[in-house]
Amino acid sequence: MENKAQYWTNEHVHSTLPKREESSHKGTYGTGLLLAGSDDMPGAALLSGLAAMRSGIGKLVIGTTERVIPMVVPALPEATYWCDGFTKAADEESSFEDYRAIAVGPGLAADRKMENTVQQLLKAGCPVVLDAGALSNRSYPKREDPTILTPHPGEFARITGVEVADFQQKRTYNASKWARKLGVTIVLKGNETVIAFPDGEAWRNPTGGSALAKGGTGDTLTGMILGMLCCHENWKHAVLNAIYLHGACADEWTKSRSSHTLLAHELSDLLPEVWGKY
Numbered sequence: 001m002e003n004k005a006q007y008w009t010n011e012h013v014h015s016t017l018p019k020r021e022e023s024s025h026k027g028t029y030g031t032g033l034l035l036a037g038s039d040d041m042p043g044a045a046l047l048s049g050l051a052a053m054r055s056g057i058g059k060l061v062i063g064t065t066e067r068v069i070p071m072v073v074p075a076l077p078e079a080t081y082w083c084d085g086f087t088k089a090a091d092e093e094s095s096f097e098d099y100r101a102i103a104v105g106p107g108l109a110a111d112r113k114m115e116n117t118v119q120q121l122l123k124a125g126c127p128v129v130l131d132a133g134a135l136s137n138r139s140y141p142k143r144e145d146p147t148i149l150t151p152h153p154g155e156f157a158r159i160t161g162v163e164v165a166d167f168q169q170k171r172t173y174n175a176s177k178w179a180r181k182l183g184v185t186i187v188l189k190g191n192e193t194v195i196a197f198p199d200g201e202a203w204r205n206p207t208g209g210s211a212l213a214k215g216g217t218g219d220t221l222t223g224m225i226l227g228m229l230c231c232h233e234n235w236k237h238a239v240l241n242a243i244y245l246h247g248a249c250a251d252e253w254t255k256s257r258s259s260h261t262l263l264a265h266e267l268s269d270l271l272p273e274v275w276g277k278y
């Protein structure tokens with residue numbers, strides 16, 4: 001048996017969630033950039049965008065395709081858009097100075113264009129979250145700001161080359177080993193998601209369950225992490241609290257409803273009530 005990481009608990013969440021100061025304004029919480037959604041997977045931009053805007057962010061810019069924008073706007077008029085931002089972000093000239101945090105990947109393919117975009121984003125002076133299509137087998141430059149990878153087991157296998165069957169019994173050990181090796185934070189998703197930081201610190205998440213085993217819930221998590229990074233002073237707390245609350249929303253759902261029935265966007269609907277308890 002491996003030494004599993006400790007749980008990030010209710011008490012930890014209580015003591016680390018930020019307050020929204022009365023004198024604050026949207027600039028206090030910063031602008032997040034979300035590169036997500038494509039013509040085949042437009043919903044990913046909406047799911048992650050909704051979650052980010054529910055998670056304490058000041059302003060959100062969604063970089064997605066011209067065809068996806070009008071699909072997202074009716075459900076999320078609060079965001080602004082960077083038309084074809086995903087493609088334009090690969091440009092050497094692009095500047096990311098204005099952003100407090102960046103997330104890329106939901107609803108995007110892992111192709112050469114993505115690789116160029118990721119390489120540019122890693123030059124930004126802020127936390128960068130890589131999910132779904134942005135996850136691939138590569139090394140990472142040394143950065144002052146955190147690089148956060150959010151793989152499910154299949155994606156973890158893709159980025160490390162280790163077979164799923166060879167790491168699932170030792171999730172803490174393997175997530176920590178690769179976090180250190182790559183110099184990044186690894187959020188190894190699934191039941192009891194493991195959060196492994198590059199300095200060796202690691203936690204396990206006690207919330208959430210099989211209600212989350214449905215397409216789109218990962219996109220929602222990426223949005224929550226982006227939003228939390230914008231409103232937390234401490235980026236580690238932001239990551240841990242996003243994962244905890246994401247699961248807590250699913251737990252809230254299953255108090256009175258079947259775990260078969262949860263839709264990913266409903267996590268964002270539940271978040272205000274769940275967060276309100278803290």
Ligand code: APR
Nearest residue numbers: 107132152189190191208209210212213215216217218219
């Ligand atoms: N118990 C607890 N949590 C679970 C369980 C479970 N049994 N099953 C799933 N989850 C949680 C995971 O921990 C994670 O937070 O649900 C989420 C699922 O995330 P993903 O596997 O990433 O699923 P999702 O992203 O929604 O799938 C569609 O995959 O390849 C990408 O681009 C594609 O964006 C699309 C996405």
Ligand code: MG
Nearest residue numbers: 132152218219
């Ligand atoms: Mg996913």
